[in-house]
Amino acid sequence: MKKISGANAFIEALRCEGVKHVFGYPGGAVLDIFDAIMDAEDIEFILSRHEQGAVHAADGYARASGKVGVCLVTSGPGATNTVTGIATAYMDSIPMVVFTGQVPTHLIGNDAFQEADIVGITRPCTKHNYLVKNISDLARVVKEAFYIARTGRSGPVLVDLPKDVMKDTIFFKYPDNVVMDSYCPTYKGHPGQIKRIVNLILKSRKPVIYAGGGVVHANASKVLVDFARSMNLPVTTTLMGLGAFPSDDPLSLGMLGMHGTYAANMAVTHTDCLVAIGSRFDDRVTGKIDEFAPKAKIIHIDIDPTSISKNVKVDLPVVGDSRMVLQGMLSQVKDAGDEVKVLLKGIKPWLKRIDAWKKEQPLRYSKGKAIKPQYVVEMIDRLTPDDTIISTEVGQNQMWTAQFYKFNEPRLFLTSGGLGTMGYGFPAAIGAQVAFPGRTVIDIAGDGSIQMNIQELATVVQYRLPVKVMILNNGYLGMVRQWQALFYNKRYSHTSLEISPDYIKLAEAYGAEGIRVTEPSEVEGAIKQALAIEGPVFVDFIVESEEDVYPMVPAGAPINNMLLV
Amino acid sequence: MRHAISVLVDNEAGVLSRVIGLFSGRGFNIESLSVAPTLDPAKSMMVITTSGNEQVLEQIKKQLNKLINVIKVVDFVGKEFVEREMILIKVKAKEETRAEVLRIADIFRAKVVDVSSSSYTLALTGDKRKLEGFIEILHPIGIIDFIRTGTVIMEREMHGRRKLKV
Numbered sequence: 001m002k003k004i005s006g007a008n009a010f011i012e013a014l015r016c017e018g019v020k021h022v023f024g025y026p027g028g029a030v031l032d033i034f035d036a037i038m039d040a041e042d043i044e045f046i047l048s049r050h051e052q053g054a055v056h057a058a059d060g061y062a063r064a065s066g067k068v069g070v071c072l073v074t075s076g077p078g079a080t081n082t083v084t085g086i087a088t089a090y091m092d093s094i095p096m097v098v099f100t101g102q103v104p105t106h107l108i109g110n111d112a113f114q115e116a117d118i119v120g121i122t123r124p125c126t127k128h129n130y131l132v133k134n135i136s137d138l139a140r141v142v143k144e145a146f147y148i149a150r151t152g153r154s155g156p157v158l159v160d161l162p163k164d165v166m167k168d169t170i171f172f173k174y175p176d177n178v179v180m181d182s183y184c185p186t187y188k189g190h191p192g193q194i195k196r197i198v199n200l201i202l203k204s205r206k207p208v209i210y211a212g213g214g215v216v217h218a219n220a221s222k223v224l225v226d227f228a229r230s231m232n233l234p235v236t237t238t239l240m241g242l243g244a245f246p247s248d249d250p251l252s253l254g255m256l257g258m259h260g261t262y263a264a265n266m267a268v269t270h271t272d273c274l275v276a277i278g279s280r281f282d283d284r285v286t287g288k289i290d291e292f293a294p295k296a297k298i299i300h301i302d303i304d305p306t307s308i309s310k311n312v313k314v315d316l317p318v319v320g321d322s323r324m325v326l327q328g329m330l331s332q333v334k335d336a337g338d339e340v341k342v343l344l345k346g347i348k349p350w351l352k353r354i355d356a357w358k359k360e361q362p363l364r365y366s367k368g369k370a371i372k373p374q375y376v377v378e379m380i381d382r383l384t385p386d387d388t389i390i391s392t393e394v395g396q397n398q399m400w401t402a403q404f405y406k407f408n409e410p411r412l413f414l415t416s417g418g419l420g421t422m423g424y425g426f427p428a429a430i431g432a433q434v435a436f437p438g439r440t441v442i443d444i445a446g447d448g449s450i451q452m453n454i455q456e457l458a459t460v461v462q463y464r465l466p467v468k469v470m471i472l473n474n475g476y477l478g479m480v481r482q483w484q485a486l487f488y489n490k491r492y493s494h495t496s497l498e499i500s501p502d503y504i505k506l507a508e509a510y511g512a513e514g515i516r517v518t519e520p521s522e523v524e525g526a527i528k529q530a531l532a533i534e535g536p537v538f539v540d541f542i543v544e545s546e547e548d549v550y551p552m553v554p555a556g557a558p559i560n561n562m563l564l565v
Numbered sequence: 566m567r568h569a570i571s572v573l574v575d576n577e578a579g580v581l582s583r584v585i586g587l588f589s590g591r592g593f594n595i596e597s598l599s600v601a602p603t604l605d606p607a608k609s610m611m612v613i614t615t616s617g618n619e620q621v622l623e624q625i626k627k628q629l630n631k632l633i634n635v636i637k638v639v640d641f642v643g644k645e646f647v648e649r650e651m652i653l654i655k656v657k658a659k660e661e662t663r664a665e666v667l668r669i670a671d672i673f674r675a676k677v678v679d680v681s682s683s684s685y686t687l688a689l690t691g692d693k694r695k696l697e698g699f700i701e702i703l704h705p706i707g708i709i710d711f712i713r714t715g716t717v718i719m720e721r722e723m724h725g726r727r728k729l730k731v
Contacts, residue, residue: 123583124590128633131579148633182575182636306627309620 003169006135007032010099010166011040013142016174019043019070021061021434023054027074028114029101032166037072046434046463049455051078053427055085055098056453060428062094063414064389065435066219068149069096075103076114079160080121084421086156087125091418092240093217095154097145098126104164105133119160127155135168140175147178152185153304154217185303189320189328197275197299197316198332201231202339204273204297206350209233210256210285213240213417214278214302216410220323221245224277227326230333232344234354236264238279239398240417243407253354254363257285258553259399262361262562265553267354268293269560276300278322281311282418291558301325361551361564363403370544371520373397373472376527377404380442380470383527388440389432391415393425393449395479397472399549401444423452426469430456433465440468440531447473447500457510460536468530469538471503474545482548486563507538514538567596567693568622569614569648569718572629573637576602576609580634584611587632593617593625597650599715608636614693614716645721651690651714652699653678657707658685666706673699684709692716 004012010033014022023046026034037045048054051073058069069089073082079100089096103112119131128148130141138161145157201207215224215237221244228235228251235245236253245252256264268274274296279285286292289311300307300314301322308317318325333340365374377400380390390405391414392398398415407413414432416424429443443450450471460467472478481495504514513533517526517540530537551562574580581600588595593615600611615625622640629638641648656666663685670677670687673695679686689699696713 119579120582123579123586180633183633304631306624306631308627310624313620 001171004172005032005036006138006161006166006168006170007036009135009138009170009172010142010161011036011043012172013139013174014043014070015040017068017142017146021046022070022072023048023057023061023431024072025051025054025074025078027078027101029075029103029163030072030161030166032163033072033101033161044434046430046459048427049458050453051081052085052423053430053453053456053459055082055096056088056421056424056427057431057434058096058098059085059089059094059424060391060414060431061435062089062096062431063428064411064432066411067095067435068146069094069431071096071098073098073100074114075101075118076116078114079118080116083121083125086122086158088416088419088421088424089156090125090127092213092416093154094156095149096156097149098156098158100158100160102131102160102162105162106164108162118158122158125156126158129158129160131160132162132165135165135170138165138170139173143175144178144180148183152183186319187303187321187324189301189318189325191328193316193318194325194328195332197301197318198329198336200297200299200316201233201273201275202336202343205346206271207231207233207273207275207347208253208267208271209235209275209277210238210268210279211235211241211244211277212238212279215241215244215322216278218278218303218322219410220278220321220326221410223323223326223330225249227330227333230330231340232347232351233275234267234351236260236268238282238285238417239402239415241279242402242413243410246408247406248408253358255402257559258287258555259403259549259551260559261358261363261403262551262564263354263357265551265559265562266357269558271296274298276302277326278302280307283311286311287553287557287559287561365547368544371517371523371541373474373541373543373547374400374404375520376470376472376523376541376543377401377444379523379527380444381405383524383531384440384442388412388442389414389429389436391425391428391432391441391443393443393445394420394422395446395449395477396474396482396547396549397444397446397449397478399479400472403549405444422449426450426453426467427456429467429469430459430465433467434463441466442468442470445469445471446478447471447475447497448477451500454506457507457512457536461511465536466534467536469536470527470530471538471540472543473500473503473540474543474547475500476545478547479549481546485546485548486552487554503538503540507536512536512538514540516540516542518542566642567614567616569612569641569646569716570626570629571639571641571718572611572613572635573603574609574611575634575636576607577634580609581611583632583634584613584629587628588615591624591628593621597713597715599717612716612718639720641718641720646718647721648692648716648718649690650693650696650716651688652696652711653686653688654700654703654711655684655686655709656703657709658683662706666703669699669702675699
């Protein structure tokens, strides 16, 4: 065995973690690593055109595949450019490790060229972060970083690598185990509590499951479906939980919250037993907190103890992994026998009432002369294969996708739920396409959001990633405009995008293809055409300019207080 | 309600910042803070005194536990403990009050640690109430300045069935 450089040791550590793809951007402080990565034929490096693109791509890769996303950038501005992407991943609990270059240790604190205290900057938006000051810590830190990122409530971890540490040499040995006495997530729920949960549900007559992103992260969708069906429990999901429960299941209520369905919001308002699984009572879900599920006993299953009783007082909490707790619940149900029959009979009126709500106020939109954005989303849903991965930007495009694209499997919907990061969708789609080269990957975008990371057009062309970008082009920052229309007397302060690029020419300038669609009758054909093209495509749908997203719960109102049209 | 919370952490660079950042980022309040290495030099003990309702305190403790470098969090409310802070207080000492200051210092078992023709500097340890009583009594005489440490706290050892109070 001979000594190898820190940079080579770093590559070895990535290999030990099974890393196949790294998204990033080079620079002075990481020259040694980039020199080493050039020889690592088993690790594919994807060069973005902006570090934010790289970090969102790593995030999209993680969401779609369930693996840890990896990002590598240089010090200073390279590192600070990742901050939005790290915060995005942190809010949505996405497993990711971001490696940043750092100036040599003897220059740290000297305001050196391209120096930023990235560990200090990202402390509040990472699950944990490290500065590797000594090469002897390198292997352990990388091991811990991946371990922390993917275990417990997953999240982003940042590792800062000073240049001299990468030049230093060491006998490389990757640790077999992680030894940390201060980090030990709870997976197995308390058996007594699990029993109590099932008993509480059995006693209820108007139960509802409210499932969130935690179900997706824990790969708990299947057991959620089994559990819900075993007791005929209606299920609403959060934005992050879309796909965790099949939309086409009769028990599905769709999404709840600010732009949730009427049936979901009414069911939660009237339920006597709310079973929250891997969800965190976000303000966009609860509306006015005092009037959220006011009649319900609240059960909360979450892997993160801090999520429990943070926003809402919980009657029956369980800390644990959604999948393991649900499995425990399912076996309790199997033992319950007759009591389940009583429940199945007892909740019939409740299910009827829910069906009435569904029929009374389904998601809908009116047809018009111009293209309706909802129609575009519906058509994309109809024309794409079942395993299509959809990412969105943030705003109306995101909400229409959540409402009108029917997700039946987890990990097919990539969206920035917590942070609400415009510019997320396109690079996230790139990450998903890298993870699944053979699948259809679509970014449903707005004309505002797409301009925030549009430079990644070069990336999709360079790596022949056939991402399809469907721009719902209404000439506005649509969601902000909608709020201005509803709550600010239609004073459209700086939300009109008076100048936008010609997206067709732009796509072509980068070597991609572009299609413009101006008539409703052309929508279907254009989508088909885009899907048939082998390479990346921008489809520019000129849609109704002042279409609003409904239902809508005004901020701070109770969620049964919905504006319906 | 005031809570004293001890937080056992890894004795590493940046850990204090993680803990403090948690408090500021989430709008929790820190009344006082002390931190120093423990018997095991790889670990440090922080004592934070804070206040808030039950739900806030629950969140503080959970959030602290969630930090990777935090090993153990103990809330001393409802426990038997000894608690000490220290104050250095500089008091005006004119001819007519010099004796009075010393008498008060004696009552509180404070020590004179510096003296000048116009002032005494006194050092006192005790719990928060004792220190505040001391400040209050000295106030009319004329406090020039004072500086206080954070609280340090330790659970009382069991002696037989009941804990002894010294």
